[in-house]
Amino acid sequence: MSQIATLILDGESHDFPVIVGTENEPAIDISTLRARTGLITLDQGLGNTGSCRSAITYIDGERGILRYRGIPIEQFANGPNFIEVAWLLIFGRLPTSDEYAGFARELTHQANIDEGMKHHFDSFPRKAAPMAILSSMVNALSCFHPEFLELDSPEKFWAAAARLMSKIRTIAAFAYRHSRGLPYMYPDPNLKYVPNFLHMMFSMPYDHFICDELVRDAFNLILILHADHEQNCSTSTVRMVGSSRANLFASCSAGISALWGPLHGGANVAVLEMLQKIHEGHLTPQEYMRLAKDKASGVRLMGFGHRVYKNFDPRAKLLGQIAEELLPKLGKKDPLLDIARGLEAIALEDPYFVERKLYPNVDFYSGIILRAIGIPVNMFTVIFAMGRLPGWIAHWWEQNQSETRIARPRQIYTGNGLTDYTPMPGRGRTPAATEG
Numbered sequence: 001m002s003q004i005a006t007l008i009l010d011g012e013s014h015d016f017p018v019i020v021g022t023e024n025e026p027a028i029d030i031s032t033l034r035a036r037t038g039l040i041t042l043d044q045g046l047g048n049t050g051s052c053r054s055a056i057t058y059i060d061g062e063r064g065i066l067r068y069r070g071i072p073i074e075q076f077a078n079g080p081n082f083i084e085v086a087w088l089l090i091f092g093r094l095p096t097s098d099e100y101a102g103f104a105r106e107l108t109h110q111a112n113i114d115e116g117m118k119h120h121f122d123s124f125p126r127k128a129a130p131m132a133i134l135s136s137m138v139n140a141l142s143c144f145h146p147e148f149l150e151l152d153s154p155e156k157f158w159a160a161a162a163r164l165m166s167k168i169r170t171i172a173a174f175a176y177r178h179s180r181g182l183p184y185m186y187p188d189p190n191l192k193y194v195p196n197f198l199h200m201m202f203s204m205p206y207d208h209f210i211c212d213e214l215v216r217d218a219f220n221l222i223l224i225l226h227a228d229h230e231q232n233c234s235t236s237t238v239r240m241v242g243s244s245r246a247n248l249f250a251s252c253s254a255g256i257s258a259l260w261g262p263l264h265g266g267a268n269v270a271v272l273e274m275l276q277k278i279h280e281g282h283l284t285p286q287e288y289m290r291l292a293k294d295k296a297s298g299v300r301l302m303g304f305g306h307r308v309y310k311n312f313d314p315r316a317k318l319l320g321q322i323a324e325e326l327l328p329k330l331g332k333k334d335p336l337l338d339i340a341r342g343l344e345a346i347a348l349e350d351p352y353f354v355e356r357k358l359y360p361n362v363d364f365y366s367g368i369i370l371r372a373i374g375i376p377v378n379m380f381t382v383i384f385a386m387g388r389l390p391g392w393i394a395h396w397w398e399q400n401q402s403e404t405r406i407a408r409p410r411q412i413y414t415g416n417g418l419t420d421y422t423p424m425p426g427r428g429r430t431p432a433a434t435e436g
């Protein structure tokens with residue numbers, strides 16, 4: 001029997017339906033609230049507000065569950081194949097072998113970018129932030145592929161998704177090569193998704209980078225673990241921008257910008273910088289933890305905490321295992337991994353972190369693995385964006401397929417009441433900076 005929620009205002013009752021999702025998560029449908037009561041709700045940070053119905057990813061933050069189209073992420077760990085998972089997220093089911101082969105062929109075929117786009121890289125300063133380049137060049141795809149501004153058929157959407165999935169690698173690799181003054185390495189049609197990316201990143205004209213199978217599988221799993229996460233900040237941004245019927249490239253470019261923030265995808269860079277500061281600053285994990293608990297310090301334990309996961313982030317568990325297994329196999333020992341493990345051990349016991357349910361999140365270990373693979377720190381969030389791209393594409397298309405109205409939240413106004421215009425001469429002196 002469907003439930004209702006009753007709001008009593010000035011003695012008058014207003015009933016609202018309670019809707020329930022696949023996993024019995026309930027929500028009050030308030031879509032008629034303002035029309036019926038004149039009220040809106042206020043929810044700073046939107047932690048209590050559902051923005052949509054979605055069938056792509058399910059998260060249970062209390063039980064540390066993350067499923068892509070119903071499949072637990074742990075089941076992708078054996079023989080990880082990012083493109084297969086990307087197809088699952090974007091098209092709603094696992095691909096048949098023909099579908100997979102056709103999509104993989106298109107990714108290979110579309111790996112190059114227009115030579116005109118390549119010349120754009122030369123105009124960026126060498127020290128330009130790779131996320132700024134990535135966001136602008138993904139948006140620039142709408143200049144070079146105008147035929148995909150309007151995706152009015154599944155076939156066109158399939159082609160646009162393949163182009164974007166394929167070309168983001170080349171854009172990312174070319175951004176890195178430009179930053180180091182290295183020649184661009186063109187995609188190699190004989191290589192699969194990850195080996196081709198690492199070839200474009202690390203090969204030289206006289207020295208072909210060979211992708212070790214261990215690295216290939218670890219990198220595939222990293223991309224899979226970042227592939228989607230329901231209505232996180234960047235995905236919500238993609239949906240918000242897409243709700244105005246902005247094209248796929250522009251919407252994903254906006255998602256890249258949102259992901260850049262240190263509270264979101266930029267945290268993987270902040271984690272590495274934090275671990276390096278502890279290592280080089282000769283701080284002990286205990287000393288750093290004291291800072292992280294002291295609000296006045298402005299220090300946060302980066303890579304810890306999550307709006308949804310209040311038990312553990314299943315991705316952090318898998319990434320921690322990858323770090324432990326991969327580094328020794330690559331013959332690498334990273335003191336930052338020991339520091340990370342030390343911080344985690346302290347936090348799991350410390351009342352400050354336990355009471356606030358702060359556990360390692362996806363960003364805590366990913367940087368250590370990327371560093372072991374040779375990815376420079378300023379490219380970590382770019383790798384996160386490459387992983388998250390199929391999720392963004394899937395959400396953009398899911399929203400595009402439903403009769404969605406443009407997203408337009410309301411607000412509570414706290415500014416001036418009615419105020420008259422004062423001509424310039426009558427405005428007196430400039431108030432001192434300290435005055436309100």
Ligand code: SDX
Nearest residue numbers: 229232263264265267300301302303304305306307356361
């Ligand atoms: C990602 O949404 C997603 O799904 C995101 C993501 C995805 O896949 O898309 O999972 C990817 O963005 C992971 C998060 C990466 N960010 C970080 O690691 C940055 C460090 N973490 C925090 O800034 C914070 O935990 C957030 C941003 C992740 C979550 O912020 P919330 O939910 O708004 O929590 P909050 O800021 O309200 O904090 C609640 C309390 C506060 O203390 P009190 O005021 O209650 O005393 O916990 C404290 C905070 O000060 N706190 C921390 C902390 N995180 C929260 N204290 C120290 N270190 C931290 N990391």
